[in-house]
Amino acid sequence: MSLLIRGATVVNADCSALADIYIRNGKIAAVGPDLDVLPETKVVDAGGVLALPGGIDPHTHLDMPIAGTRTADNFEQGGRAALAGGTTMVVDFVIPRQGQSFLEAHNRWMGFARSATCDYSFHMAVTWFDESVAQEMGVLTRERGVNSFKHYMAYKGTVMLDPERMLDSFVRAAELGCLCTVHAENAEIIPFLQRRLLARGMNHPRAHPLCHPAYGEAEATQRAIALAEAANVPLYVVHLSCSQALDAVVAARNRGLPVFAECLGGHLAVDEAVYEQEDPAQAARFVMSPPFRSARDRAALWEGLATGSIQVVASDNCSFTDAQRADALTDFSRLLNGTPGLEDRMRVVWDGGVAGGRLTPEQFVAVTSANAARIFNIYPRKGCIRPGADADIVLWDPDALYTVSARNHHHAVDFSVFEGMTFRGAPVATYLAGKEVFRDGQVTAEPGIGRHIPRPVFGSDFRTILEMLRSSFHNKKRYNDLPEIRHP
Ligand code: URP
Numbered sequence: 503m504s505l506l507i508r509g510a511t512v513v514n515a516d517c518s519a520l521a522d523i524y525i526r527n528g529k530i531a532a533v534g535p536d537l538d539v540l541p542e543t544k545v546v547d548a549g550g551v552l553a554l555p556g557g558i559d560p561h562t563h564l565d566m567p568i569a570g571t572r573t574a575d576n577f578e579q580g581g582r583a584a585l586a587g588g589t590t591m592v593v594d595f596v597i598p599r600q601g602q603s604f605l606e607a608h609n610r611w612m613g614f615a616r617s618a619t620c621d622y623s624f625h626m627a628v629t630w631f632d633e634s635v636a637q638e639m640g641v642l643t644r645e646r647g648v649n650s651f652k653h654y655m656a657y658k659g660t661v662m663l664d665p666e667r668m669l670d671s672f673v674r675a676a677e678l679g680c681l682c683t684v685h686a687e688n689a690e691i692i693p694f695l696q697r698r699l700l701a702r703g704m705n706h707p708r709a710h711p712l713c714h715p716a717y718g719e720a721e722a723t724q725r726a727i728a729l730a731e732a733a734n735v736p737l738y739v740v741h742l743s744c745s746q747a748l749d750a751v752v753a754a755r756n757r758g759l760p761v762f763a764e765c766l767g768g769h770l771a772v773d774e775a776v777y778e779q780e781d782p783a784q785a786a787r788f789v790m791s792p793p794f795r796s797a798r799d800r801a802a803l804w805e806g807l808a809t810g811s812i813q814v815v816a817s818d819n820c821s822f823t824d825a826q827r828a829d830a831l832t833d834f835s836r837l838l839n840g841t842p843g844l845e846d847r848m849r850v851v852w853d854g855g856v857a858g859g860r861l862t863p864e865q866f867v868a869v870t871s872a873n874a875a876r877i878f879n880i881y882p883r884k885g886c887i888r889p890g891a892d893a894d895i896v897l898w899d900p901d902a903l904y905t906v907s908a909r910n911h912h913h914a915v916d917f918s919v920f921e922g923m924t925f926r927g928a929p930v931a932t933y934l935a936g937k938e939v940f941r942d943g944q945v946t947a948e949p950g951i952g953r954h955i956p957r958p959v960f961g962s963d964f965r966t967i968l969e970m971l972r973s974s975f976h977n978k979k980r981y982n983d984l985p986e987i988r989h990p
């Protein structure tokens with residue numbers, strides 16, 4: 503029931519210090535030098551590595567039903583991948599079918615998560631809207647711990663919300679003291695370009711990125727910002743992938759609007775050249791939206807993280823096996839969208855961020871854990887190592903070198919978008935509510951150990967959100983010559 507982690511450099515988003523961490527009953531009881539503890543306490547010597555708050559990945563799709571199949575990583579296996587990479591909590595998405603009760607869909611996803619091996623919470627995707635939905639949104643906030651509503655501006659005909667209804671949903675979310683999130687891509691441009699390229703005989707997945715242009719993402723980002731401003735609701739842009747969309751976010755933030763942005767580990771490390779592989783099955787492994795982009799876009803994302811314009815790195819883990827994509831290899835527009843990335847998210851950020859000289863260790867904690875906790879209103883229960891917080895801790899070796907291989911990762915697919923890349927910085931051990939669940943490459947978490955974490959609404963003043971906006975940097979400097987990261 504009690505554990506002492508001795509002699510770690512404890513890194514929080516706001517400061518670091520050499521300290522012991524005393525854990526009792528799953529919570530952090532004390533942090534400080536030479537702590538006195540009960541005699542039966544188990545002692546773990548940190549051996550001089552760093553102790554970081556467990557990572558929070560606020561964008562995953564585990565066990566997600568889609569087009570008659572499910573994403574390959576479920577809450578048990580996806581959770582294992584998370585823990586092996588130092589992430590102790592995910593925020594996944596409940597995605598109701600058209601006309602389906604949001605409460606019923608929420609029950610369904612809670613059922614999927616019963617086997618979770620890491621902590622979890624849910625955003626609710628608003629896939630349709632009427633008075634009954636508005637009423638259920640209220641129930642979700644009061645009784646189910648939901649404080650964020652997701653809006654797909656793309657995927658027309660499936661999960662996209664009718665644009666007229668999106669504003670209704672934003673207004674309702676504002677009324678409830680919640681946050682709105684958006685997948686921002688122009689929904690007309692994507693099918694238009696798909697039809698045009700298919701008509702020219704381009705059916706290989708290399709056509710996929712051509713149909714998801716940066717200008718379409720930027721336009722939708724700007725439109726979402728305008729709607730959020732009209733509805734007076736804080737906005738969080740998921741998987742922002744390009745410099746043009748970032749420009750829209752920076753401009754909004756410079757006007758004082760509560761607009762937040764998330765980028766993905768994959769978008770920070772993987773180049774658009776992956777779609778050029780001749781074998782369509784290989785290229786299809788990288789199909790996701792927005793797609794992997796250029797070196798210039800990656801430089802902009804890193805700079806957005808360094809300057810505080812982007813607050814969070816997520817994974818958008820949405821994995822499919824080769825078999826699940828096999829029947830669409832001759833028509834790229836029918837390929838299931840999504841890639842794995844949960845396990846390697848934190849490594850990517852340490853390597854390119856801290857080892858690459860772009861981020862301090864404290865900023866690393868901010869963008870991989872603390873900022874998500876604050877934006878989604880579970881701070882300081884999550885996102886920090888201080889008395890009273892959940893004892894979700896990762897012991898992190900800043901110098902360890904790790905080469906990604908699907909042969910030894912914990913995902914349910916036999917490829918990785920980071921295959922062969924070597925990253926500096928890796929978890930040594932992961933603790934979930936004070937229990938060791940990962941060490942030396944082995945995940946020992948039992949299915950069901952993960953807990954549902956309810957997230958309270960912000961209330962009408964959005965104080966936490968506004969403090970967050972003010973405390974993050976407003977450095978307007980853009981596109982300085984940050985070095986491009988190279989991988990062997
Ligand atoms: O391609 C992606 N990103 N698939 C997952 C669903 C989404 O759009 O976030």
Ligand code: ZN
Pocket residue numbers: 685740741791792
């Ligand atoms: Zn999306």
Ligand code: ZN
Pocket residue numbers: 561562563818820
């Ligand atoms: Zn997603």
